[in-house]
Amino acid sequence: MAEAERIIGTPDIPEAAGAGPEQSDSDSGSKDGQTPPTADPPSEDEPKPKGRRKIAVLFGVALFAYALDFISKMIVVAKLEHHEPIDVVGDLLRFNAIRNAGAAFGFGEAYTIIFTVIAAAVIVVIARLARKLYSLPWAIALGLLLGGALGNLTDRIFRSPGLFKGAVVDFIAPKNFAVFNLADSAIVCGGILIVLLSFRGLDPDGTVHKD
Numbered sequence: 566m567a568e569a570e571r572i573i574g575t576p577d578i579p580e581a582a583g584a585g586p587e588q589s590d591s592d593s594g595s596k597d598g599q600t601p602p603t604a605d606p607p608s609e610d611e612p613k614p615k616g617r618r619k620i621a622v623l624f625g626v627a628l629f630a631y632a633l634d635f636i637s638k639m640i641v642v643a644k645l646e647h648h649e650p651i652d653v654v655g656d657l658l659r660f661n662a663i664r665n666a667g668a669a670f671g672f673g674e675a676y677t678i679i680f681t682v683i684a685a686a687v688i689v690v691i692a693r694l695a696r697k698l699y700s701l702p703w704a705i706a707l708g709l710l711l712g713g714a715l716g717n718l719t720d721r722i723f724r725s726p727g728l729f730k731g732a733v734v735d736f737i738a739p740k741n742f743a744v745f746n747l748a749d750s751a752i753v754c755g756g757i758l759i760v761l762l763s764f765r766g767l768d769p770d771g772t773v774h775k776d
Contacts, residue, residue: 620695622704623711630712634747635719638734645736657740664724664732665744681729684718687711699771702762707769709755716748 641662645651650661691711698704717733724731735744766774 616697616699619698619701619704622701623691623695623698623708626705626708627711627715630709630747630751631715631719634712634716634751637736637747638716638720641734641736646734650738659738660736661738661744662734662736663744665735666730666732681718681721684714684721687714688718694769697770700762700767700769702758702767703769706755706758706762709751709758713748713751713755716746716751 641660645660646662648662650659652659688711691707691714694707698707720733721729721731724734726732733746733748735746735749737746737750738744768774
């Protein structure tokens with residue numbers, strides 16, 4: 566019998582009953598009671614790369630609008646206030662420096678503090694919307710609104726007659742129309758763009774809906 570086994574030979578025995586090296590390695594981790602580390606799923610609140618670019622556009626447009634408004638008001642206060650108006654296009658358009666305690670275009674001068682609170686609330690809302698912003702047109706529109714709101718809010722905080730009651734500097738005076746400033750223009754342009762985007766069904770997150 567032993568002679569027969571020697572002639573026939575015995576089959577090779579696997580190192581570990583049907584387990585190759587790869588399986589044994591995986592089993593070793595489970596024997597220790599530990600599972601291999603896995604990558605954490607991306608958080609929904611974390612902005613995607615494209616979202617970050619849109620946020621950068623929003624704040625870039627806001628900074629540009631705010632800077633133009635701020636610089637123009639500094640020049641107007643220094644060079645034009647308490648002086649005669651300057652005709653730009655005949656009597657159709659002139660620069661005439663005035664102080665406006667109300668809302669845009671001189672409305673509601675008795676409610677300065679209310680408009681100040683509204684402007685601050687608009688800024689907070691836009692900042693919260695920026696977290697889920699993936700649309701370039703919306704980024705531009707919200708940037709215009711943010712820059713304009715910041716421009717007029719700066720006047721209301723720091724200009725006379727007092728904190729949060731300051732009068733806004735207006736100087737663009739078309740014929741037969743209210744006097745306004747660049748911040749007002751940015752707000753109006755941003756609002757018009759938002760209305761157009763809403764009519765087209767484009768949401769701030771980049772999706773398109775149809776009613």
